[in-house]
Amino acid sequence: MNISAPAEGLAAEPKTLVESAYRALRRDIIEGRLAPGEKLRVEHLKDNYGVGAGTLREALSLLISDALVVSQGQRGFRVAPVSLEDFEDITQTRVMLECDALRQSIAMGDDAWEASLLAAFHRLAKAEEKRIGSEDREEWEERNRIFHEVLIAACPSRWLKHFLSILYQQAERYRRMSLYLQPIPRDIHVEHEALLHAAMNRDADKAADILSEHIRLTFRSVQAIQADQQSDKRQA
């Protein structure tokens, strides 16, 4: 995720094979098709993604920026491992940065920002309705990301937003493990709605509180799932 990437996720079409392979790999890692810790053998993967070895190596190098891939000189590439400890760190860091960014955004957002926030919420709500029946998760994921992005869009700090985009991506890996088997009952739509209203009312304290809880709840869900799996193992 380049810091100079176009804002608001209006990702332009990939112009090079490196870019295509980078995106395909990123998707496969975030969505779990490439398992955490898995070895990424260039000679094997280059066929899967239809590019040369050098091109694939370059794509993997780019994924190191996002901390989705790790490399240890002379011993190749691996999918970045996951751990509950890491997700807790991601969650806490994200709460701190995203609340700060949200406060700045609420303080500085203008009418156009309010309008795009409403629009993003509406698109998300529509996807939430559709999501009930279908398994079209990707659309909801995309719109959820954009809603969170627009919330902090009026924050003027490019670096804050850059770091948050990395953390969001990291969190998505974990979130995908928990969202469809909800050990903690939650109505995400209601959470988003409360967030929207607090932001529109320029109530920074309330918005930050809701956002904190919103982010932390996902961590607790993943935590609960892991606890379940642990006790399952013990019984078996």
Add this chain to the structure above:
Amino acid sequence: MNISAPAEGLAAEPKTLVESAYRALRRDIIEGRLAPGEKLRVEHLKDNYGVGAGTLREALSLLISDALVVSQGQRGFRVAPVSLEDFEDITQTRVMLECDALRQSIAMGDDAWEASLLAAFHRLAKAEEKRIGSEDREEWEERNRIFHEVLIAACPSRWLKHFLSILYQQAERYRRMSLYLQPIPRDIHVEHEALLHAAMNRDADKAADILSEHIRLTFRSVQAIQADQQSDKRQA
């Protein structure tokens, strides 16, 4: 700067040519030998660094993680541009993150941390003495980096420390423009000493205040230099 890099900057020897080229390029960018905004032509640079084209491309891809290089598909690589606006953003973000990390570090640091902090300060002080006469800036730069790193070393958040290492590197680019022509009189040794004592006394509020000022002063120095250059231009 890989997040899984060994802590405390005990950088192991580079094991691959990619790693060597990466470090050489990073150094040349931070120290200004490769100018901000400059085009990085692979065919030309590969001779300078004594590696093949593919290898150099990979090194450049790694530098994108650090936001020291930017690329626009099909139009090659460039050294990341600099601007006062960007440095102000870096400064503010760094103040927020580094103060938070420092508070956590002070809260959690044990005896071993205190010892390594004293040691790092001592090494820095020695380098400061030597620096008066000589032009051996690199040693001081390295020890200054380590002192700041050790200050926050006891903070348990790997992500916070990862982001801070990126911001520190960015700030170093700007700092190198200002430190030897000091438009604002300052005694950096005294600042570091006050920081050390506040940390050793576990006075988090005071330490955070000093650190904020310490980081902000560098920004004001660069700001003053740019203002001077502007007025010089106007006179000429």
Add this chain to the structure above:
DNA sequence: TCAACACGTTTTCTCGAGATTTTTAATTTC
């Protein structure tokens, strides 16, 4: 004078093959 176009040059992007290093497996030795 300016804009648009075409051509040649430069640079980027991409691939496949060869040299090192790591990993695996079998063999030997205590």
Add this chain to the structure above:
DNA sequence: GAAATTAAAAATCTCGAGAAAACGTGTTGA
């Protein structure tokens, strides 16, 4: 039987050459 040694196999790392795109220059036409 276990540890150490050795050799084969696999994977990584590296380079140079060819295809595609961008850039600069000079020409043409209104």
